[in-house]
Amino acid sequence: MPILEIENLNCFYGNVQVLWDVSLKVEKSEIVALLGANGAGKSTLLNTIVGLVPPKSGSIRFMGEDIVNLSGSEIIERGISYLPEGGRLFPDMTIRENLELGAYPMKYWKSRKATLDMVFDMFPILKERQKQLARTLSGGEKQMLAMGRGLMSNPSLCLLDELSYGLSPLMASEVFDIVKKLREQGITVLLVEQNVRQTLEIADRAYVLENGRICLEGECCELIENDFIKTAYMGM
Numbered sequence: 001m002p003i004l005e006i007e008n009l010n011c012f013y014g015n016v017q018v019l020w021d022v023s024l025k026v027e028k029s030e031i032v033a034l035l036g037a038n039g040a041g042k043s044t045l046l047n048t049i050v051g052l053v054p055p056k057s058g059s060i061r062f063m064g065e066d067i068v069n070l071s072g073s074e075i076i077e078r079g080i081s082y083l084p085e086g087g088r089l090f091p092d093m094t095i096r097e098n099l100e101l102g103a104y105p106m107k108y109w110k111s112r113k114a115t116l117d118m119v120f121d122m123f124p125i126l127k128e129r130q131k132q133l134a135r136t137l138s139g140g141e142k143q144m145l146a147m148g149r150g151l152m153s154n155p156s157l158c159l160l161d162e163l164s165y166g167l168s169p170l171m172a173s174e175v176f177d178i179v180k181k182l183r184e185q186g187i188t189v190l191l192v193e194q195n196v197r198q199t200l201e202i203a204d205r206a207y208v209l210e211n212g213r214i215c216l217e218g219e220c221c222e223l224i225e226n227d228f229i230k231t232a233y234m235g236m
């Protein structure tokens with residue numbers, strides 16, 4: 001059974017349709033990428049999975065159960081963590097406080113020390129700077145903090161929206177390395193990325209959205225050789 005299964009999803013903002021019959025599957029411990037031009041509907045799809053945008057029709061199943069009518073907090077509780085575009089940290093709180101706020105829902109609050117140690121192992125820089133205010137971090141470090149906070153709710157599925165956006169190539173590579181580490185720990189990842197080459201190198205499978213429709217899907221090792229992908233998304 002796939003960990004996440006979306007079938008024939010249709011979404012509107014007002015009367016404008018943004019997603020058209022979108023179907024996709026993510027298997028446990030896979031990294032699946034969602035690619036597509038600006039405005040294709042990638043963030044809308046992630047927002048729909050976590051209940052921020054109600055779909056007009058279609059189904060979303062997580063671990064076999066329909067999650068379409070659940071609240072955002074119920075969805076987190078089931079094990080989905082969402083890092084929206086731009087992170088959304090609390091700049092005037094310390095790094096440690098930002099992380100602890102991720103230890104939500106309540107049942108994870110008790111185990112937050114152990115989870116915090118796991119996050120510090122993965123991001124040593126956050127451990128070193130735990131008392132510093134979040135606003136003092138560099139862009140790349142803020143992305144690390146956002147990822148760390150997302151892990152504090154012990155997710156089995158992470159939804160990541162443009163984590164490498166605005167990062168130097170070196171920092172972006174570090175972020176991609178961390179995504180691979182998540183898979184090694186058994187955490188499943190669905191990520192939206194503009195950085196197509198690097199994404200196809202680390203992900204297992206990818207879907208391409210164009211104007212709200214899935215126009216291409218496949219194994220990344222094959223897509224990386226695909227002529228359409230090369231011309232449309234890798235500028236070759």
Ligand SMILES: Nc1ncnc2c1ncn2[C@@H]1O[C@H](COP(=O)(O)OP(=O)(O)OP(=O)(O)O)[C@@H](O)[C@H]1O
Binds near residue numbers: 037038041043045
């Ligand atoms: N809250 C909203 N209200 C109305 N229209 C919206 C809203 N959010 C997004 N849209 C529109 O829906 C379409 C898809 O937007 P979405 O943010 O999902 O695209 P995206 O693929 O994430 O793009 P980008 O790569 O630029 O982040 C766009 O035309 C956008 O203008």
Ligand SMILES: [Mg+2]
Binds near residue numbers: 043044
């Ligand atoms: Mg987006």
